[in-house]
Amino acid sequence: MRAWLDGLLGRFTMYRLVLVVLGVLALYSIILDLLGWLTFGLPAIFASLLISLLVTTLVSWLLGLVFRVKVQLESSLISGLLIYFLFWPSLQAGELAGIALAAATASASKFLLAWRGRHIFNPAAIGAFLVSLTGLNIATWWTATPAMLWLLVPAAALVLYRSSKLIFAAIFIVTAATIIIVRLLSNGLALGAALSQPFASLPVLFFVGFMLSEPLTLPPRRYQQWLLAGLVAVLFSVPFQLGPVFSTPELALLIGNLLAFTVGQRGGLRLSFQGARQLTPTSMEYRFSAARPVRFAAGQYMELSLPHRKPDWRGSRRVFSLTTDPRQGAQLAFGLRLAEPSSSFKRELNSLKAGAVISATGVWGDFVLPAGRAPLLLMAAGVGITPFLSQLRHLQHSAAEHRDVVLLYVISSLDEFGYREELLKLTAAEGIRLLISAPEDPGVGEYLSTGYPSAEQLKTAVPDISARRSYASGSPTFVAHARSIGHHAGARKVHTDSFLGY
Known part of the structure; x- marks a missing residue:
């Protein structure tokens, strides 16, 4: 429900x-x-x-x-x-x-x-x-x-x-x-x-x-x-x-x-479009630079404003998770799923030329990692990987914050393995366990299941789940499933970030 x-x-x-x-x-x-x-x-x-x-x-x-x-x-x-x-x-x-x-x-x-x-x-x-x-x-x-x-x-x-x-x-x-x-x-x-x-x-x-x-x-x-x-x-x-x-x-x-x-990111932002790249057949990453460094925590999201002619019912303002390390300051990126039929906002985003300027109203969100060295379980599906990518990049450059991390990534097909190369490098460099659920074995990480994993499969793969801080990100359907299997597998609480509107 x-x-x-x-x-x-x-x-x-x-x-x-x-x-x-x-x-x-x-x-x-x-x-x-x-x-x-x-x-x-x-x-x-x-x-x-x-x-x-x-x-x-x-x-x-x-x-x-x-x-x-x-x-x-x-x-x-x-x-x-x-x-x-x-x-x-x-x-x-x-x-x-x-x-x-x-x-x-x-x-x-x-x-x-x-x-x-x-x-x-x-x-x-x-x-x-x-x-x-x-x-x-x-x-x-x-x-x-x-x-x-x-x-x-x-x-x-x-x-x-x-x-x-x-x-x-x-x-x-x-x-x-x-x-x-x-x-x-x-x-x-x-x-x-x-x-x-x-x-x-x-x-x-x-x-x-x-x-x-x-x-x-x-x-x-x-x-x-x-x-x-x-x-x-x-x-x-x-x-x-x-x-x-x-x-x-x-x-x-x-x-x-x-x-x-008086707190947080005061004032709106002007972002200059730097370019885009194809992540999967149904997703893209868009890169921007800001005139001044942007204060945000890894895992937070930003609201982009892109007024355009004849906006559809989804409007001209949308929120997207940042994928960049906060230490990059003025360099920002967002990973988006381009569903068909695509919204007028995303069509306008796809038509941007290098140097085009758009506005962002601010940064919000509490889907951030806890302080300390508590072990983590990160569960993502599709573009739900984006806030975790920002967090893993941040951990990579924070020697004092080395963490014991298990990353579960659910993808609908091998073609939809977004950020594949970045994730393999990050997980290898940080000693992170990468669990993959996909229709077939991608040949990297630890293959877990053909679809959404069950509570039993999760418990077997992560036996110490009760000792970990658990997070889930993705569509409402996936987040609800991840919360359920997490609790049944022994997680005390599953922090969630639902990607609405996809």
């Missing part, structure tokens, strides 16, 4: 998924108003929605011309929908002007409040905050109503699951809800009312599901994100004042954005 859901959601980029989910929520709000469960009135809903969408799109387009950059339409539409959900729908000219100003500010912030091409603050939050200072309008976060919760809960859960932010969200929700409930009880509110308040009257779920979890304004590592979730939860739920400015959800988020900006 989990592999099926991962495969289904992997067909959508995060931007496309969030856009679709927010669009469905907007349609749901219209239906609720028709049924009388919301009382804004359809004219007010349509006026607020259209102004939000049109202004964010138009301002983004105009500033894109000024700054000579290609604008992501999906990003503009997402910002517009978020603005719609932050401000009470209205037909009053002043309040509509406030919505328009918030939408314009949200789009402008992506260009003006940015560092090296990467925006610092959540655009919708900065728009709402600055408009509140003018007095034209105030964000009400009106999705925190019982009627909206019926769809908001599964919608937020879907987005958080796809982005692997469920624990992150749980930390925020539990912390914020606990503080709010304790405060309400201390003020004499009845227990039942206090328990429902964080969800039926305050925007806890919408805040964490669609605002705080925005990838571009989060730190790169999971532990940093968890710490941020707890801190922002406190700012969200405890009233405070900064001079004349009183606490609001958007102010709590902006403070969190600023803290997140």
Whole structure:
């Protein structure tokens, strides 16, 4: 079931998924108003929605011309929908002007409040905050109503699951809800009312599901994100004042954005295309150079942005694991599977000429090796080998980090033995055991099985698996299988990296 859901959601980029989910929520709000469960009135809903969408799109387009950059339409539409959900729908000219100003500010912030091409603050939050200072309008976060919760809960859960932010969200929700409930009880509110308040009257779920979890304004590592979730939860739920400015959800988020900006790879990156090479009949490696060294840990991934004409439903932004040693600094490479029919993104990538410049929004991921000398079991299928290649290259040049490593590589045919020469050199140089599962024996390494190995085969090949830190990388189907056989063979935990969208 989990592999099926991962495969289904992997067909959508995060931007496309969030856009679709927010669009469905907007349609749901219209239906609720028709049924009388919301009382804004359809004219007010349509006026607020259209102004939000049109202004964010138009301002983004105009500033894109000024700054000579290609604008992501999906990003503009997402910002517009978020603005719609932050401000009470209205037909009053002043309040509509406030919505328009918030939408314009949200789009402008992506260009003006940015560092090296990467925006610092959540655009919708900065728009709402600055408009509140003018007095034209105030964000009400009106999705925190019982009627909206019926769809908001599964919608937020879907987005958080796809982005692997469920624990992150749980930390925020539990912390914020606990503080709010304790405060309400201390003020004499009845227990039942206090328990429902964080969800039926305050925007806890919408805040964490669609605002705080925005990838571009989060730190790169999971532990940093968890710490941020707890801190922002406190700012969200405890009233405070900064001079004349009183606490609001958007102010709590902006403070969190600023803290997140101080860690990790600050700013976007400009990458110059250096060339490509065929790895297998269905995969390629693409090489880039950056203008400055890139900070990342072996096993992390990077989001590439490649705007192009008529993008398909998989969008113009994709994430790929880095295959290079972090010590190479500005020299980067990515290994990709080119499924047929290929996405418009990958077709555009294949058409790049040497010297062409594309952008990358940042580096993220926690699929990194643990510190110390704990023995490792690395299990990969297909292009799932890419994060391990980066890690093995890093280990090769780190004498202090020599490790006892077993690498299991599952390939669909001998022609699909990606990075064959590099892997043979790395495993030979580092004394790494290479186990191969393929339809026939490739004549190198230790031949294990004709397809996905069983738990018994894995246990026989790696009898000390319980003493090893285990990792699995590849398609959702393979990762689910590797997790299962790993546990049955005795692994205490299998760290996973699912390649969605292939």
